[in-house]
Amino acid sequence: MQKFTRLLVVILLYLFIVTNYAYAERPRIYALTNAKIVVAPGKVINKGTIILRDGLIEAVGENIPIPPDAVEIDANGKVIYPGLIDISATLMGARRGGRDTSATPPASPLQQFLQSQQTEAQVGAVHSLNRVRPENRTSEQLSQFDQDNKDVEGFRNLGITTVLVTPTTGIFRGESVLINLRNSTSVPNLILKDSVAQHIALEFSGRNYPSSLFGAMAAFRQVLLDASQYQTWQERYKNNPTGMKRPEYSPAFEALTPVLKGSRPVVFELNNNQDILLADRLAREFNLNAIIFNSGNEWELLDEIKPLNRTFILSTSFPAKPKIETEDEAVGVSLRELRRYVNAPENAKRVYDAGIRFALTTRNLRNKADLSKNIRKMLEAGLPLDVALAAFTTTPAEILGVSNSLGTLEKGKIANLFVTNGELFAEKTKVERVFVDGYDYKIEDKKPMLPEGIEPKENE
The missing domain is CATH 2.30.40.10 (Urease, subunit C, domain 1)
Incomplete structure (x- = not known):
């Protein structure tokens, strides 16, 4: 009887497991x-x-x-x-990757030296400039999503199902990753395409090099010249290594190899219109496949940027209304500031009329819930609805190379x-x-x- 009972329990357990x-x-x-x-x-x-x-x-x-x-x-x-596809997003609620060292005692100077030598031997030395980290992969920094991530939920509430998550600091900032916004305990299940683009900004500060715009441009040029030379020596060694010293491996220059070959686009993230022309000049100097994400005032420079034949990313964020309620407040507001406030909703329409390809993004929106309201202002300013929809669907899918699966x-x-x-x-x-x-x-x-x-x- 006991054997029969045990057998019955085993059978029921098996059926339960198989059914579930x-x-x-x-x-x-x-x-x-x-x-x-x-x-x-x-x-x-x-x-x-x-x-x-x-x-x-x-x-x-x-x-x-x-x-x-x-x-x-x-x-x-x-x-x-x-x-919808947001082509330039940051997810602040995502947990950052990296090793947890909170319970690890600090290493001695000798241990630190040996560890650094071992790391360089394994993966190569990083670039000497802190702002040059093209090897950074955003996919590796997003270790895990919280099931209740408010950023993810906020995007979905707008109908946004896919975002290009971008790095945010540096001159050569690193590589973006395209992900689907569903709840998951495993980031790899979300990734649609890794290492989508290299993101670049002409970033500088007064304390460290580069400390000026021209310094940032010089650093940009030098990094790509060094990366080009690195690529040349790597190819020579690969083709005929006999009698040739093996070139030192550099993760930074390795990440820039597809950029120099034109197989990976670069996204210039800029702050003003004049930087558009500088970025285009730098891109042409190295034959880069460049996309421009600017401050949202492209309408001021349409005659100059139209011949560039570049793709643009336009923000759906508008400047705050200037305070001009009193005479003192009005004196402090420039005519240029007023014009930018008034003309902001027309920017996308003017870019469209100029025949410039563009995608839209929620990036820089102070409140993402304002997306529909701001798009309505664009439509009232003359932007066709189908064009606005395309700027969040088919156009970003084309730019990102995923038209066969999205858009x-x-x-x-x-x-x-x-x-x-x-x-x-x-x-x-x-x-x-x-x-x-x-x-x-x-x-x-x-x-x-x-x-x-x-x-x-x-x-x-």
Whole structure:
């Protein structure tokens, strides 16, 4: 009897494990029906269905049969859009990577020296300038996301499903990473593309070199000249190492090799219009594939920047209203400051009219909830709605080289989309639910909504 009982327990335990494993592995299948579907900017299905299966778009169109295993969501009266892509973002809520040394006693001077020699032997010496860290990879600095990360939730509430996370300090700042914004305990599950671009700023301070703009330009040139020479010697050694001393390995110059070859774009992050022309001059000097992210006053310099044939990243942030309520306050406000405040909403329209390709970003927005309000001001200033949508979908997808998987709602692409109760950016329109990698997030919820009885796989 005891043997029979034990056998029964083993069988039941086995069935329990197998059943739960099957549920965990079961694909996420949804059918959103009767919705207005914006497949891409300018391409609309007035009443259609979109099928999502295991994180991908399986079908989209009119009169599509509903799979029997799908969870059907009636989206009558709703509008479905491709997930928005923010091409320049920082996630302050992400935990930073790095070794925890809080419990490690300080090393002696001799130990520190030996450790430094061992590190250099393994990975090469870093550049002597602290502001030159092109080897920094943002993907390695984002060790783990908090499930309740407010930045991630804030982006999703706007319909933003994908962001390019960028480094923030230095001249050569390092490499950005493109991630999907779903809750996960494992950062690798979020990464769509690593080492997307090298980010550069003509940064300087009065204390350390470089201490001026011209010093920053000189440092920029010297670093790329050294990297070019490094590349030459590495290729010579690779082709014929016999009798040749092995060149010293440099992680900084190694990271700049694809930049010099033109296979990895650089993003110049600038603070004023005149720096645009300087950045373009530097980029042409080294044949760099350059993208410009400036302060938002490109309209002042359109005649000069149009012939550059560069792609721009435009902020949706506007300057604060100048205080001119009293005579004393008005005296302290320049005409240029007033013009920039008045013309800020027209910037994107003027850039568009000039035929310059651009993407939009929430970067520098003091409150990301102001995105729709600021976009409405752009639309009122004459920017076409389809152009505004493209600047957050198809254009960044093209710039980032991910058009085959993001930017539109087409069969086979990643199931990143969001559902609204009206036309995008309209005053009363709200984002009601967001799908990221096929995981369903209702805006009031923090965790993905799955069919009853199904749980996300462990470490997803």
